[in-house]
Amino acid sequence: MxxxxxxxxxxxxxxxxxxxxxxxxxxxxxxxxxxxxxxxxxxxxxxxxxxxxxxxxxxxxxxxxxxxxxxxxxxxxxxxxxxxxxxxxxxxxxxxxxxxxxxxxxxxxxxxxxxxxxxxxxxxxxxxxxxxxxxxxxxxxxxxxxVGVGLLTIGLVLVFGALFAGADATFASLLGxxxxxxxxxxxxxxxxxxxxxxxxxxxxxxxxxxHPQLAARPTRVPGQTWTWAVPTGTVLVLYLAFLATQARAMFGGDDYVQRTSGLTYAEYARSGFWQLFAVTILTILTVTIGWHHADRSTSRGRILVRVILGGLCLSALAVVASALSRMDLYMDAFGATRLRITVLATEWWLGAVLIALLIAGAGVGTRHLARVVGVLTIGAALAFAAYNPDAQVARINVDRYLAGAPGAPRIDVGYLSNLSPDATDQLLRLPEPLRSCAVRDIAAQARTDRGWTGFDLARDHAVRSLRDTPITPAEGVVCPGP
Structure with a gap:
């Protein structure tokens, strides 16, 4: 290097x-x-x-x-x-x-x-x-x-700055x-x-x-086929067995899950989501390492790579679909939080990365794979921000409350009140006194003056939305718990 x-x-x-x-x-x-x-x-x-x-x-x-x-x-x-x-x-x-x-x-x-x-x-x-x-x-x-020029400049700035600040309160605030x-x-x-x-x-x-340079990568010497095919092939078999079980649970519904696992369908969804999330990440690492060690110089080697590693990617996509389905059920039963929304979005991003791996392995090549993954990552980050996670958390929980969803007769106002001003419009849909309990702290946060460098559109929109909304003082209402 x-x-x-x-x-x-x-x-x-x-x-x-x-x-x-x-x-x-x-x-x-x-x-x-x-x-x-x-x-x-x-x-x-x-x-x-x-x-x-x-x-x-x-x-x-x-x-x-x-x-x-x-x-x-x-x-x-x-x-x-x-x-x-x-x-x-x-x-x-x-x-x-x-x-x-x-x-x-x-x-x-x-x-x-x-x-x-x-x-x-x-x-x-x-x-x-x-x-x-x-x-x-x-x-x-x-x-x-x-030195004289510097002192003169400072003096002029102080004099004119003081005069302008005295003439206009907004300019004075800016100087402050x-x-x-x-x-x-x-x-x-x-x-x-x-x-x-x-x-x-x-x-x-x-x-x-x-232009500092990395040392040239040494010539890749592919390993023997069995050294990568056996472990990755074994993982593929485990995948197929798991997916077969998933298919039975999916088509069997709540009755089948209760008979075989003793859990409700929502509890079943919650119990396995994090494991599936970890499996997806490990699969991407496994495919990357397997691709690096595989011998793709022969037609037989390329076919084996596409069957095993491609099969792992396809199986992982099915696991992503299962994880997304589980999280959807999970939020239907228990509501939405920032963590659940974030992990759900991450699963979508991992699915996009798996598709990129499949396309690269199908013959397009991996020359631009790093750039493609980078574009996908930036695109996913911007899409997540545009999705407005705090507003979506508020929307899902408010919808469940207003619809009287089974198991959700109450709403965790304490959690919702800790969301950002992004959630203001959704929380204003709540009836009183829940509305005041949910937006009181958010309103104070939105109205805090952070100067022009701290300006953001969401906070400004929240201030305008709250302008004509009466908020009951804290001592005037008892806020319910979750």
């Missing part, structure tokens, strides 16, 4: 300026809550800086990937469900790393994920070599004059949001953001300019 291929290369002055500007911009733009349009603006600044400070023009593939990254980071700008951010930011970071290294395989994708760790020291050395040259090229001949409070945690937060984003931008510039 060549992490610093040209030890004489150095960061240009343009790189140093771009990194500094982006770090300062991110410190201003990224809100403490990690929710709002500021995230997308900061990430866009990083991408623009990286492409600006590197030679050559980005290709259409790089541009489309960058658009996908910005779309992912824009989710906190139109969804107020903050629990999505810890999933979406790592996805954006890994995708950005893949964009920088030009990842085209799983191996290069892994390298992109760990590049901030393995490339940090080479990037710092590269920057260190560039600082003296940049300083020499831009030596200040009159330092006292420079942009100005860190000395002694408050906000200062530390802005410094940390500036450091992290600055290092991230520096790594991107280093990768695109220095």
């Amino acid at each position: 060549s992490l610093d291929p040209d030890r004489s290369a150095a960061a240009s002055g343009r790189v140093l300026v771009a990194v500094t500007v982006v770090a300062v911009a991110a410190a201003v733009l990224v809100p403490v809550e990690l929710s709002g349009i500021g995230l997308a603006l900061a990430w866009t600044a990083v991408l623009v800086a990286v492409f600006t400070c590197t030679p050559g023009r980005p290709g259409w593939g790089q541009i489309s990937t960058a658009v996908g990254i910005v779309a992912v980071t824009s989710v906190p700008g139109w969804r107020s469900a903050e629990w999505l951010t810890p999933w979406y930011l790592p996805l954006a970071a890994v995708t950005t790393g893949a964009l920088m290294v030009g990842a085209r395989s799983i191996r290069e994708l892994v390298f992109a994920a760990i590049s901030p760790v393995v490339l940090l020291i080479p990037a710092v050395r590269w920057t260190g070599r560039g600082v003296p040259a940049a300083r020499a090229a831009r030596r200040i001949t009159h330092p006292l004059r420079a 949001d942009l100005t860190p409070r000395i002694g408050d945690v906000d200062v530390s937060w802005h410094l940390v953001v500036a450091l992290v984003v600055g290092v991230f931008t520096l790594l991107g510039c280093f990768i695109l300019q220095a």
Whole structure:
């Protein structure tokens, strides 16, 4: 692995300026809550800086990937469900790393994920070599004059800023949001953001300019057929036995399940979902490893691969269908939660990945498989955000309550009140006093002023929806439990 291929290369002055500007911009733009349009603006600044400070023009593939990254980071700008951010930011970071290294395989994708760790020291050395040259090229001949210009600029900003703030309350609020409070945690937060984003931008510039390369992959020596066919074939037999059992349970219905397992159909669905979820993930890993070790140089080998590994993928798709059916029954019986909705969406994504594996193994090839999986992942993330999980959780539970679903005469208002403002419209369908119990905390959350960088469309919509809705004070109503 060549992490610093040209030890004489150095960061240009343009790189140093771009990194500094982006770090300062991110410190201003990224809100403490990690929710709002500021995230997308900061990430866009990083991408623009990286492409600006590197030679050559980005290709259409790089541009489309960058658009996908910005779309992912824009989710906190139109969804107020903050629990999505810890999933979406790592996805954006890994995708950005893949964009920088030009990842085209799983191996290069892994390298992109760990590049901030393995490339940090080479990037710092590269920057260190560039600082003296940049300083020499831009030596200040009159330092006292420079200090005077700086003080004059600060004075003008203070005077005009104070006058504008006194003339307009909105502008005064904006200045208050942009100005860190000395002694408050906000200062530390802005410094940390500036450091992290600055290092991230520096790594991107280093990768695109220095082109660190992975060592060439050694020539693949396929193993003997039985070494991969026996274990994967055995798993396929287990799959077929399981699917046969599933078919009997599916067609036999609740009576058959109660006779054979002693469980109701809903309890039966709940008892096996997580195992099927794990089986799907393990199958993808098994197929990937089996494909790597199989000998596909002969017609007989290719047929065997397609029969066994293709059979595993098809069987796994059937398991995905079973898991989706179980979760649907599960939510009909017990209601929806964030976890259940999320795992349901993950199953759909795993099913799409299995289909991609099937298509690749059918003869299309695996050359672009990593990119296809990346596109599927970004598409699934955006589709999940568009699906509006918090609103769907509220809708399903409110529908069950209003329909008087068997076993659901009551509703867990405590859980629903902890949802984000995304769920406001659905919760407003509840009758009083349940409505006030469900939306009281959400209304307070939506009306909290987070500044312009923390603005998101869902929160703004919730405020407008609640404007004409009377909410009974907490001391005026007793909220029922689940």
